[in-house]
Amino acid sequence: AGSPKKSMIVVSEFIGCSPSLSGAIRVNPWNVDAVADAMNLAIKMPEAEKQMRHEKHFKFVSSHDVAYWARSFDQDLQRACGDHFQKRCWGIGFGLGFRVVTLGPHFRKLSVEHIVSAYRTTSSRLILLDYDGTMMPQASEYKSPSDEVISVLNSLCGDPRNVVFVVSGRGKDSLSRWFRPVEKLGIAAEHGYFTRWSKDAPWETCFSCPDSDWKEMAEPVMRLYTETTDGSSIEHKESALVWHHQDADPDFGSCQAKELLDHLENVLANEPVVVKRGQHIVEVKPQGISKGKVxxxxxxxxxxxxxxxxxxxxxxDDRSDEDMFESIMSSVNNPALPSIAEVFACTVGKKPSKAKYYLDDPTDVIKMLQGLASASIRPPKPASLLVSFEG
Known part of the structure; x- marks a missing residue:
């Protein structure tokens, strides 16, 4: 038998096989000194290590031949295109904001007639509504609810078969003040950190004694980005810190938000918190708090x-609401809970979502809620009316 082979490989870090050959010495081929150092290292490497690296490479190359890579590429293409023909593509936006999104075949606009029909046949209803971007346009300068919103919520809450909740990331003080006229409305504030079932009910919290030491670490980082991003601000909640960039330059604010997200994730990696990006915000909040839990x-x-x-x-309308849609589907499939006859998870805006339905904007949402309120006020007429003329 011949002596064991123990050749070394010096490979350019730019070629496709470089990541696959873990035992190779990778270099930048444009750096002459680095290439020379790599070749010197390969020559002087101990014989045992050379042999080990050679065996590793030989085993990999033998099992990953041309046929293997051809099958691999084909499988990747099949997987990527597997449900391509079942999805629908939509062009959204204008100019630089234009993009094409793929939506599931069952994703459709919510029909008011359809949901009103289901609403009339049920007797224990749970209605969960986000606030910003759902009942109130994101770009609105006036953040308090309109008289129209207050009126429709009062109508829905007036039906004893309904439990209506506003589930928002906003603080409990502002939500309490805005929705004071709706006495029977439930509110879940700060993504469910605070919850109350009606105006007269006490606030309940999911954490008895939250650890807020992480705020001392997160706030200086947010302050740094606030100072360098005109139009941004920091919101202090009882349970969370939020960096807003809605009033900043859209492109620069978005870039800063991405950098801030990465920065905070690194700084708070060992803290019991989650860092999430939402509609014009980056938020840090304790683990276990989500609209889905609500x-x-x-x-x-x-x-x-x-x-x-x-x-x-x-x-x-935003990413935090996707947790609600996911939880609804989990509850539907949970055998420990009664089966829910009618489920309507609806996102605002035509975009990829875990929801089955969509409405175009807050105006459509209010119209749909008004349709439900009208169904509560006017009970359905009987299918037939029998009149007796007996004397």
Whole structure:
């Protein structure tokens, strides 16, 4: 038998096989000194290590031949295009903001007639509504709800078969003040950190004694980005810190938000918090707080109170609301809970979402809610009316 082979490989870091050959010495071929150093290292490397690296490369190359890579590429293409023909493509936006999104075949606009029909046949309804971007346009200068919003919420809350909640990332003080006229409205503030079932009910919190030491680490980082981003600001909540860039230059604000997100994730890697990016915001909040948890708790509580939910409407517009849509589907598939007859998860705007339905804008949302409110006020007419003329 011949002596064991122990050749070394010096490879350019720019070629495709470079990441696959883990035992090779990678170099920048344009750096002559680096190439010389790599060749010198390969020559002087101990014989045992040379042999080990050669065996590793030989085994990899033998098992990953041309046929293997051809099959691999084909499988990747098949996987990427597997449901291509089942999806629909839509062009959204204008100019530099134009993009093409793919939407599922069952994703469609919510029909008011369809949801009103389901609404009339149910008797234990849970209605969950985001606020900013859902009932109030994101670009609106006036953040308090309009008289129209207050009126439709009062109508929905006036139906004893309804439990209506506003589920928002905003603080409890502003939400309490804005929705004071709607006495029976439930509010989940700060993504569910605070919850109350009506105006007269006490606020409940999911954490008895939250650890807020992380705020001392996160706030200086946010302050740095605020100083360098005109139009940005920091919002202090009881449970969270939020960096807003809605009033900053759109492109620069978006770039800064991405950098801030990465920066905070590194700084807070060992803290019991999550860093999330939303609509014109970057937010840091304790782990375990989400709108999805609100949905789970409300459905479970209504079941324990003897009013299992048979109708759920959930409307939201941003990434935090996707947690609600996901939780609704989990609750539907949870055998421990009663089956929910009618489920309407609806996002605002035509975009990829875990929701099955969409509405175009807050105006459409209000019109849909008004349709439900009208159904509560006017009960359905009987299918037939029998009149007796007996004397």
């Amino acid at each position: 949905v789970e708790d409300l459905i479970s509580t209504m079941s324990r109170r003897g009013k299992p939910v048979d109708f759920v409407l959930c409307v939201g």
